[in-house]
Amino acid sequence: MNVKSLYDLRGLRYGFFDLFTPVIVRAYPTSSLSEYVVQKEEDMRIDLIMQSMYGEDLNFFENIDIICFINNIDNPLNVFVGQKLYYPSPGELDSYRITTNSKNSSSQVKNKLAVPNKTTRKDNNRSKYVDNGYSLPPVVLNSPKAPVRVEGQSILVGGVSKN
Numbered sequence: 001m002n003v004k005s006l007y008d009l010r011g012l013r014y015g016f017f018d019l020f021t022p023v024i025v026r027a028y029p030t031s032s033l034s035e036y037v038v039q040k041e042e043d044m045r046i047d048l049i050m051q052s053m054y055g056e057d058l059n060f061f062e063n064i065d066i067i068c069f070i071n072n073i074d075n076p077l078n079v080f081v082g083q084k085l086y087y088p089s090p091g092e093l094d095s096y097r098i099t100t101n102s103k104n105s106s107s108q109v110k111n112k113l114a115v116p117n118k119t120t121r122k123d124n125n126r127s128k129y130v131d132n133g134y135s136l137p138p139v140v141l142n143s144p145k146a147p148v149r150v151e152g153q154s155i156l157v158g159g160v161s162k163n
Helices: 046-054 058-070 090-096 102-113 124-131
Strands: 034-037 084-087 148-151 154-157 160-162
Touching: 034 046, 046 058, 046 084, 058 084, 058 090
Parallel strands: none
Antiparallel strands: 034 084, 148 154, 154 160
16 A cells, blocks of 8 residues: 555655655645544554545555545544544545645755755864963863963963962
């Protein structure tokens, strides 16, 4: 069974899928929805429910995602006896899908995910810290200094001196 929104994921390139582009319309199209009450033998069986709604045509199984979306079902196993499900007529199922140009869609994803400049940025504050000879972590100096030292009459702590 191929669920259409998973089978036709847009932007399949280099092994990546475009999971950012919506494939189902958020606002319902102007169509009337029929109501179906889940029977005892259809408990947790969205496939049998689809068969009861649309008959024996196996092409309707690919639209399980639309029925789940309309009825706010996040897991197709979360369908129970007596639950009311709403569904559109067979001719209106495709009106719930968003169709876009796949070339345009993949370029949008590439622009969102691509980082044009991957050079390492240098933190000016950290550079000043190192250049002044301070030795507090996380800075690593070329020639290490003790964090606390006595020089003449002064006690030096890191880069701060105390007389």
